[in-house]
Amino acid sequence: MELRKQIFVTIFGTDTRAGKTFDVILLWMIILSVTVVILESVSSLRNSYHGLFVTTEWIFTIIFSIEYLLRVYSAPKPLKYITSFFGIIDLLAILPTFLGLVFDQATILLTFRALRLLRMFRVLKLARYVREAAVLMRALQNSKHKIVVFFGAVLTMVLILGSLLYMIEGEENGFTSIPQSIYWAIVTITTVGYGDIAPATVLGKILASVAMLTGYSIIAVPTGIISVEIGRAVKSNRKPVTEQCSKCGFDSHDQDAGYCKICGEKL
Numbered sequence: 171m172e173l174r175k176q177i178f179v180t181i182f183g184t185d186t187r188a189g190k191t192f193d194v195i196l197l198w199m200i201i202l203s204v205t206v207v208i209l210e211s212v213s214s215l216r217n218s219y220h221g222l223f224v225t226t227e228w229i230f231t232i233i234f235s236i237e238y239l240l241r242v243y244s245a246p247k248p249l250k251y252i253t254s255f256f257g258i259i260d261l262l263a264i265l266p267t268f269l270g271l272v273f274d275q276a277t278i279l280l281t282f283r284a285l286r287l288l289r290m291f292r293v294l295k296l297a298r299y300v301r302e303a304a305v306l307m308r309a310l311q312n313s314k315h316k317i318v319v320f321f322g323a324v325l326t327m328v329l330i331l332g333s334l335l336y337m338i339e340g341e342e343n344g345f346t347s348i349p350q351s352i353y354w355a356i357v358t359i360t361t362v363g364y365g366d367i368a369p370a371t372v373l374g375k376i377l378a379s380v381a382m383l384t385g386y387s388i389i390a391v392p393t394g395i396i397s398v399e400i401g402r403a404v405k406s407n408r409k410p411v412t413e414q415c416s417k418c419g420f421d422s423h424d425q426d427a428g429y430c431k432i433c434g435e436k437l
Contacts, residue, residue, distance in 0.1 A: 178244035181237070196237070200263075203230040231267040238264060309399040316395045324359070324388060331355040331381055335374060343370045359385035 183189040203226075209215050210223045238260050245251040252261075332352030339345040344367045345354065354367045358381045369378050429436050 174244050177240055178246070181241055181244060199230065199233065203227070203234075206230070227267060231264050234260070234264045305403045306400065309396060309403040312403065313395045313399040317392055320388075320391055320395070327384070328352055328355045328359065331359075331377065334377060335369060338371055338374045338377065339369050343374070344368070355381060358382060359388065361385050361389070 179186055180188045180192050206223060206226050210227075216223065241251060241257075241260065242248045251257045329352060332348055332355045335354060336345050336348050336351040345351045350367070357364050358378060361382070369375050
């Protein structure tokens with residue numbers, strides 16, 4: 171039981187030196203293993219270093235398999251860990267290699283290991299940012315109706331532009347259908363500009379110029395909407411500080427207040 175407890179503290183905990191060291195080493199191994207999978211997908215490297223890639227992959231898989239078994243062994247409730255988010259991800263990190271013995275290309279699924287990098291939130295103690303994430307989510311939720319209306323207007327404009335370009339340019343200039351023309355309108359308004367389709371007539375170019383200028387203006391709209399909602403969410407999220415002013419007794423200060431807003435006394 172003592173050994174099991176020590177393994178649990180090392181593998182699952184981050185408050186001890188051993189736990190932090192274990193997680194840092196694990197994160198680097200995850201990064202290296204994902205890098206190997208990515209490099210193996212390059213045909214020239216795969217042909218030259220196929221044996222090295224296979225050997226390295228099996229080494230990582232064996233190490234991760236041992237780690238997974240130790241997690242199951244040391245967990246107070248093994249079934250709860252196995253069915254948890256990280257438990258499933260840990261299993262997906264080792265399963266594809268064994269499936270690769272039976273099915274081709276199954277090792278590509280090893281990129282699931284990148285999801286294990288989510289453990290760095292525990293290592294780096296990023297839980298303190300959860301409240302800020304909640305503020306952002308609240309801002310997005312509050313602005314969703316405005317965003318939906320905005321995208322509805324954009325889609326309407328894209329439909330009109332696509333239809334007009336289809337009538338003006340025609341199939342001879344590459345606008346073979348209204349969906350193809352709508353695709354051009356989306357690419358133009360978003361300022362992506364692939365260049366695979368372009369208007370050839372004077373009227374078409376004028377309409378394209380209008381679409382380009384419109385694209386620059388509409389990009390700022392959702393940014394402004396979300397920024398305003400973030401400001402409101404941050405303001406509503408501020409809770410009064412309960413510390414009383416030693417001079418006047420006022421106790422409803424802002425979180426970042428350094429001086430009393432009533433008498434100016436330093437808090």
